[in-house]
Amino acid sequence: xxxQVSASLVESGSNTAPLLEIRDLVTSxxxxxxxxxxxxxxxxxxxxGEIFSVVGESGCGKSMTALSILQLMPVNAAITGGxxxxxxxxxxxxxxxxxxxxxxNRISMVFQEPMTALDxxxxxxxxxxxxxxxxxxxxxxxxxxxxxxxxxxLGITNAAAxxxxxxxxxxGGMRQRVMMALALIMNPQLLIADEPTTALxxxxxxxxxxxxxxxxxxxxxxxxxxxxNLGVVYEVADRVxxxxxxxxxxxxxVRQIFTNPQHPYTQGLLRSMPYLGDRQDRLYVIPGRVPxxxxxxxxxxxxxxxxxxxxxxTQDHPQLIENEPRHALRCFNPTxxxx
Amino acid sequence: MSTEPLLxxxxxxxxxxxxxxxxxxxxxxxxxxxxxxxQVQRGETLALVGESGSGKSTLARLILxxxxxxxxxxxxxxxxxxxxNKGQMQRFRRKAQIIFQDPFESLDPRMKxxxxxxxxxxxxxxxxxxxxxxxxxxxxxVQLPADAAQRFPHEFSGGQRQRLSIARxxxxxxxxxxxxxxxxxxxxxxxxxxxxxxxxxxDRLGLTYLFVSHDMSVIRHMADRVxxxxxxxxxxxxxxxxxxxxxxxxxxxxxxxAVPSLIVGEHPPKLLGYEAARxxxxxxxGDGVLQAVSGQPRHKVACFGEDTWARHRGQP
Numbered sequence: 001x002x003x004q005v006s007a008s009l010v011e012s013g014s015n016t017a018p019l020l021e022i023r024d025l026v027t028s029x030x031x032x033x034x035x036x037x038x039x040x041x042x043x044x045x046x047x048x049g050e051i052f053s054v055v056g057e058s059g060c061g062k063s064m065t066a067l068s069i070l071q072l073m074p075v076n077a078a079i080t081g082g083x084x085x086x087x088x089x090x091x092x093x094x095x096x097x098x099x100x101x102x103x104x105n106r107i108s109m110v111f112q113e114p115m116t117a118l119d120x121x122x123x124x125x126x127x128x129x130x131x132x133x134x135x136x137x138x139x140x141x142x143x144x145x146x147x148x149x150x151x152x153x154l155g156i157t158n159a160a161a162x163x164x165x166x167x168x169x170x171x172g173g174m175r176q177r178v179m180m181a182l183a184l185i186m187n188p189q190l191l192i193a194d195e196p197t198t199a200l201x202x203x204x205x206x207x208x209x210x211x212x213x214x215x216x217x218x219x220x221x222x223x224x225x226x227x228x229n230l231g232v233v234y235e236v237a238d239r240v241x242x243x244x245x246x247x248x249x250x251x252x253x254v255r256q257i258f259t260n261p262q263h264p265y266t267q268g269l270l271r272s273m274p275y276l277g278d279r280q281d282r283l284y285v286i287p288g289r290v291p292x293x294x295x296x297x298x299x300x301x302x303x304x305x306x307x308x309x310x311x312x313x314t315q316d317h318p319q320l321i322e323n324e325p326r327h328a329l330r331c332f333n334p335t336x337x338x339x
Numbered sequence: 340m341s342t343e344p345l346l347x348x349x350x351x352x353x354x355x356x357x358x359x360x361x362x363x364x365x366x367x368x369x370x371x372x373x374x375x376x377x378q379v380q381r382g383e384t385l386a387l388v389g390e391s392g393s394g395k396s397t398l399a400r401l402i403l404x405x406x407x408x409x410x411x412x413x414x415x416x417x418x419x420x421x422x423x424n425k426g427q428m429q430r431f432r433r434k435a436q437i438i439f440q441d442p443f444e445s446l447d448p449r450m451k452x453x454x455x456x457x458x459x460x461x462x463x464x465x466x467x468x469x470x471x472x473x474x475x476x477x478x479x480x481v482q483l484p485a486d487a488a489q490r491f492p493h494e495f496s497g498g499q500r501q502r503l504s505i506a507r508x509x510x511x512x513x514x515x516x517x518x519x520x521x522x523x524x525x526x527x528x529x530x531x532x533x534x535x536x537x538x539x540x541x542d543r544l545g546l547t548y549l550f551v552s553h554d555m556s557v558i559r560h561m562a563d564r565v566x567x568x569x570x571x572x573x574x575x576x577x578x579x580x581x582x583x584x585x586x587x588x589x590x591x592x593x594x595x596x597a598v599p600s601l602i603v604g605e606h607p608p609k610l611l612g613y614e615a616a617r618x619x620x621x622x623x624x625g626d627g628v629l630q631a632v633s634g635q636p637r638h639k640v641a642c643f644g645e646d647t648w649a650r651h652r653g654q655p
Contacts (some may be wrong), residue, residue: 057526057527057528058497058526063373172391199554200556200596201390201391202390202553202554202594202597203593203594203597204390205597205599206597206599209599212624226476228526228527229599230527231556231598231599233597234599235599238536253363257476269528272527272528272530272531273527273531273556274530274531274534274556274557274559274560275556275559276555276556276583276595276598277559279559279560280560280581282535282538283531283534283535283560284531285528285531285535286528286531291495
């Protein structure tokens, strides 16, 4: 396994093209009369060895974007535009069986709920070896060895014996480690983590985030981290895309976005968070609410709630434009951030 | 307003059976809440913080007598809650209310907003129009539109649903509200609205809150005093400003240093890693008695390993 790891490191080092490039992705949900774009012309890329985060509130399309990459959308949703290029392959052109060879093998995913994502009726060992034997031709004993090694690597003590345990015998944090082991067992190039720490306690969350950072460092793993937690983004990610109502509204390096957010929505999110310092009098509130998928305004989707709104905002739809290197913005009237 | 505490809890203990023998007799117990004593003053917010399994929610439910403790006493507004009869309990329930974590599960999907809000209201002595006026007043109080009365829970957003459950709790004019993780199921922008609303209501109605949460930054915003729970015990309690700026117990320190933060340098210094904190608690030779931190008479910490204790005392 070590040999495989170093091989993939060398490979990725020689290639400077992004590992994953999403261009103008549109994922639509079938409606009774017409379709609605839950993901609307979303573009971003994940570099090799990078932790890229997509952040936004419920319903903004961040999870749908992640599911679209692996073509795991619900049955009433379909990719209706754009490309998803992974290591030179356009995933949107692949059929089901070709896609199955990628899922869990070259791209894998961890989900939010470590309590429900594992099958309660099978031991951890059975569930991990099943993945290994589905993707490669190894004996049961070898697969078990590899499973034990991976659990050990992820900090589960007495790993070989724990293979015979059932999911309910693990705590939440341990189950999330098992999920990570399942996702990483085939040594994927890209890990998609959808709210991997949301259901966990803060101290366990810190351990899982440390683990993700460590795997990136040691295995050259690229990570697409989907979350609503801005603190988590700041802690581990290199770059971040902020999504609102199905669109990316701001994207750039994490430090830059958090110290100098340009989009009024990003600014509002940062202002409305309580923090650990001195007690605040009132928290900032973003007025209004997210527009309905069925009634998207034709102008800027944030205009109705925006403190910087000018006339053009309700008339034209702003484009995502790079205003400084690696920092892009979808806004007609950005103003400097004052906390 | 009297100066005695609104709520006094003494030596409250709850054990759950975790194993039974052949005859169904319990052979092993888990102490979810272990000999906890605390007081809540009128008009203040006491926050209970801890991780899952620390016993914070169990303690909140014990105080409201939603579950019965094995031992201990709860004195609320001069009333011995655990030895109250049915009529006295009814009066207690009118004064002490609860808001639950998940507004998606705690509201009946088949009830309209007005039915949900009015469910707890006393029937007697009110005409229908008085009742409707009161419902409108409550909806206005939590800043919901008047037509919310005619809508069903699924027509509301998460934040609006939580407003509705706050209105339901306030319908009986309580003086004390237990909020069990009231914003953990909400998005950031909704969260700030609900937290602001709760503080406004406290100012307007003079409410006393017991605020249960695992989120340290939310607690920093809401709490006057904080009680940190670990394995069923309070390990540190005191004014929020002191506990946050000068955490003494290794577990409190670990909790604070584990919070992902946006502001560089905002973390309290990482005095101990999480594992070290667990170990320190494991080594604890003390009896768990809360002692005052020197120079901070209202800030108390459960005695733990002598070494760590000495090191903190040695600080200027």
